[in-house]
Amino acid sequence: MSRERRTWKRIAAAAGTGMMAAALALALSIPAIGLAQTSKRKPNPLAWQIPDGAEKEANPLPQTTANLAAGKKLYVEHCENCHGVEGKGDGPDIDPKNKPDDLTNPKRARANPDGVMFYKIWHGRKKPEMPPMSDTLTKEQTWQVVHFTKAMRRPLPAKKK
Numbered sequence: 001m002s003r004e005r006r007t008w009k010r011i012a013a014a015a016g017t018g019m020m021a022a023a024l025a026l027a028l029s030i031p032a033i034g035l036a037q038t039s040k041r042k043p044n045p046l047a048w049q050i051p052d053g054a055e056k057e058a059n060p061l062p063q064t065t066a067n068l069a070a071g072k073k074l075y076v077e078h079c080e081n082c083h084g085v086e087g088k089g090d091g092p093d094i095d096p097k098n099k100p101d102d103l104t105n106p107k108r109a110r111a112n113p114d115g116v117m118f119y120k121i122w123h124g125r126k127k128p129e130m131p132p133m134s135d136t137l138t139k140e141q142t143w144q145v146v147h148f149t150k151a152m153r154r155p156l157p158a159k160k161k
């Protein structure tokens, strides 16, 4: 076989697999859409349990020095072992394969308005695991720790002009 014909054969074979892959992706995406819809109706028991409207709940406590200091104390007692001294997710009790998001990352602010953060801490989650604090902390203490956790965030970098 000439070199040219061999090249063509290879191109044709590659195109064939490409088309098969596209068809397969399409076939797979149809049931995937179905699954995404059902999972919306049936919440994943392993994930965060965030009630509707939580993103609109504001912290009822003012961000005072006293609330921040109380929040810091609670963080050191109940969170630091996993989230790390600085909140970077490098505490000794963390599963290195399932490291939590860096609490100091300002980009995580949008995903964690006050109320959402409150319920993440209050209810915890099963996998990757974060223990619920509802057995350990009062609601007031949880809002204090929300204040402290938010205060650990780095400021967003200034926009380039």
Ligand code: HEC
Pocket (backbone or CB within 6 Å): 074, 075, 078, 079, 080, 081, 082, 083, 093, 094, 098, 099, 100, 101, 102, 103, 108, 111, 112, 117, 120, 121, 125, 127, 128, 129, 130, 131, 133, 145, 146, 149
């Ligand atoms: C046993 C370890 C453990 C402890 C203790 C723990 N966490 Fe977590 N936390 C995790 C893990 C794991 C995740 C990431 C879950 C995921 O992947 O979604 C997480 C996620 C979070 C998030 C969400 C971060 C984001 O960007 O979405 C917040 C906020 C948080 N933790 C705060 C706290 C606070 C505050 C405490 C203490 C009151 C605490 N955690 C205690 C393991 C822990």
